[in-house]
Amino acid sequence: TPMEAQSEFTSFPHASPPVRSLMSDLVSAVEQRLGDQLQACTLPPDVRSYRNDSGAASGSLHIRCGKDSSKVDFILGSWLHCQLPNGAALNITSLSGYLCSSTDAPNFLLELIQSSPTSLVLILDLPPRVELVTHPEYLSTFYEDTELDSWRQALEKVPEARPYFSSALYIRCVVSPTAIMLRIETEPGLIERMEEIVRDHVSPVAKGVLGLWLEQCVSGERVLSETERAALEKRDGITRRKTIEIDLASNFPRLFGPEIAERVVGILREVFGV
Amino acid sequence: TPMEAQSEFTSFPHASPPVRSLMSDLVSAVEQRLGDQLQACTLPPDVRSYRNDSGAASGSLHIRCGKDSSKVDFILGSWLHCQLPNGAALNITSLSGYLCSSTDAPNFLLELIQSSPTSLVLILDLPPRVELVTHPEYLSTFYEDTELDSWRQALEKVPEARPYFSSALYIRCVVSPTAIMLRIETEPGLIERMEEIVRDHVSPVAKGVLGLWLEQCVSGERVLSETERAALEKRDGITRRKTIEIDLASNFPRLFGPEIAERVVGILREVFGV
Numbered sequence: 349t350p351m352e353a354q355s356e357f358t359s360f361p362h363a364s365p366p367v368r369s370l371m372s373d374l375v376s377a378v379e380q381r382l383g384d385q386l387q388a389c390t391l392p393p394d395v396r397s398y399r400n401d402s403g404a405a406s407g408s409l410h411i412r413c414g415k416d417s418s419k420v421d422f423i424l425g426s427w428l429h430c431q432l433p434n435g436a437a438l439n440i441t442s443l444s445g446y447l448c449s450s451t452d453a454p455n456f457l458l459e460l461i462q463s464s465p466t467s468l469v470l471i472l473d474l475p476p477r478v479e480l481v482t483h484p485e486y487l488s489t490f491y492e493d494t495e496l497d498s499w500r501q502a503l504e505k506v507p508e509a510r511p512y513f514s515s516a517l518y519i520r521c522v523v524s525p526t527a528i529m530l531r532i533e534t535e536p537g538l539i540e541r542m543e544e545i546v547r548d549h550v551s552p553v554a555k556g557v558l559g560l561w562l563e564q565c566v567s568g569e570r571v572l573s574e575t576e577r578a579a580l581e582k583r584d585g586i587t588r589r590k591t592i593e594i595d596l597a598s599n600f601p602r603l604f605g606p607e608i609a610e611r612v613v614g615i616l617r618e619v620f621g622v
Numbered sequence: 623t624p625m626e627a628q629s630e631f632t633s634f635p636h637a638s639p640p641v642r643s644l645m646s647d648l649v650s651a652v653e654q655r656l657g658d659q660l661q662a663c664t665l666p667p668d669v670r671s672y673r674n675d676s677g678a679a680s681g682s683l684h685i686r687c688g689k690d691s692s693k694v695d696f697i698l699g700s701w702l703h704c705q706l707p708n709g710a711a712l713n714i715t716s717l718s719g720y721l722c723s724s725t726d727a728p729n730f731l732l733e734l735i736q737s738s739p740t741s742l743v744l745i746l747d748l749p750p751r752v753e754l755v756t757h758p759e760y761l762s763t764f765y766e767d768t769e770l771d772s773w774r775q776a777l778e779k780v781p782e783a784r785p786y787f788s789s790a791l792y793i794r795c796v797v798s799p800t801a802i803m804l805r806i807e808t809e810p811g812l813i814e815r816m817e818e819i820v821r822d823h824v825s826p827v828a829k830g831v832l833g834l835w836l837e838q839c840v841s842g843e844r845v846l847s848e849t850e851r852a853a854l855e856k857r858d859g860i861t862r863r864k865t866i867e868i869d870l871a872s873n874f875p876r877l878f879g880p881e882i883a884e885r886v887v888g889i890l891r892e893v894f895g896v
Contacts, residue, residue, distance in 0.1 A: 479753040479755065479756075480791075480792075480795040481753065481792075481795050481796055481857065481860065481861060482753075482856070482857055482860055484792060484860075484864065487791060487792060487795065491791055492791060497791065500787075511785045513774075517754075517761060517765055517766060517771065517799040517800065518754075518755075518758060518761060518799075520799035521754040521755050521761065521799050522755055525791040525792075525794035525795050526791065582756070583755065583756055586755065586756055586758075587755060590758065
């Protein structure tokens with residue numbers, strides 16, 4: 349049942365309490381606002397929850413596609429957990445929202461990458477779906493008039509936060525100029541301080557940006573010409589293909605082995621339509 | 623004469639010794655490599671050198687356009703100096719290279735903004751001329767295969783350097799994913815340390831990036847279809863118009879008064895073709 353599928357995803361068994369609480373709140377906000385536009389999650393059980401042979405790596409995927417009348421193409425939630433050779437664990441938790449080509453409004457992207465309890469890479473953005481350089485009015489509408497950068501500026505003030513530059517240049521290209529890409533490191537052992545930062549700083553900003561996406565991107569009306577829509581579909585296809593390629597195709601087989609990787613990435617390619 | 627026009631620009635009367643030395647070296651490198659492709663500077667004397675009524679603000683502009691056979695549209699050098707109400711002075715020194723639509727290779731951009739002898743904002747980039755998101759092969763050619771990011775990573779290690787986020791979101795959009803945008807602050811009074819940073823860290827990187835531009839962007843062959851060339855011309859027009867609007871149109875009248883502003887910005891619009 350949809351309830352069970354969701355509970356596997358929202359249990360976040362390896363996340364710290366404030367990360368679990370943040371993710372639950374975000375998923376609730378999406379459900380509350382968009383629930384009646386979304387279909388139930390129809391993923392097979394072995395993709396909703398998977399683990400490798402040794403049990404050292406496990407993960408969960410949760411996808412709800414938009415109904416035909418919705419501007420939402422799909423909402424994708426995921427977590428994965430992986431014990432590292434050095435004794436620490438890698439935990440990646442993400443929530444993203446992709447819109448249909450009936451609107452060119454930005455998507456939503458949140459990714460929390462923890463390679464130890466005192467280290468967090470945060471990626472939070474509304475990635476644009478047209479080129480901002482040639483569409484200054486799109487830049488004004490979604491990024492300037494919304495004062496989206498004030499969220500980034502707020503988090504930049506956290507003393508333990510440093511700008512994060514993805515080693516994949518393509519990822520730097522697809523995000524917006526207001527993207528929050530931070531590496532937060534607290535001193536070894538100061539797990540409480542990391543939990544405080546997530547609770548008091550990261551959470552309100554993530555909720556604010558998601559709220560803005562729900563209010564102004566999913567809900568706003570955008571009128572597109574045939575040409576614009578064709579260009580949008582082409583661009584969406586390229587970014588989705590590259591995202592899977594960079595994010596998953598290289599790391600997944602290494603972490604989970606070829607069989608699970610093929611199964612999970614295969615489902616994602618299907619949902620992404622690429 | 624061309625020699626006189628250049629000497630007004632390359633005297634850099636208000637720059638610190640290492641900034642003056644860096645700029646002279648960069649201008650020499652451009653002259654040596656591209657000199658025979660460039661026309662003499664034909665700017666009127668009151669644009670090659672200008673100052674406001676009180677004498678508190680002065681500046682110099684130096685432009686050499688490419689000959690018809692060259693891929694260089696124009697090389698633009700500029701400095702401006704402005705005494706600030708707080709007793710400090712603002713010094714902006716820049717060198718940029720714009721290519722013609724016979725190639726879509728990146729432009730060159732260097733800007734040094736000093737609002738005091740211990741504060742420097744550095745912008746150094748090869749801004750792309752096509753959208754990288756939809757042209758991953760352009761990203762590989764000019765940014766990945768050239769290892770351009772290694773220059774950024776080198777400067778990032780300077781302890782006094784912090785990433786700089788332009789308040790103009792548009793500027794964040796036009797630069798490449800390997801753009802060097804840094805704010806470097808040394809402790810009050812530590813002018814020698816700033817000069818050391820410019821000499822030992824900023825200079826080699828600026829020369830490296832300019833060298834790469836001269837070798838691989840100005841010189842390489844790029845084959846463009848009619849459609850690609852039309853799109854390139856349109857995009858160049860938009861970015862050039864926005865650059866003048868953001869960089870100059872707002873600040874220049876305030877610093878130099880309407881008459882000088884109109885004269886200098888007018889010439890720039892002509893050269894930029896917008």
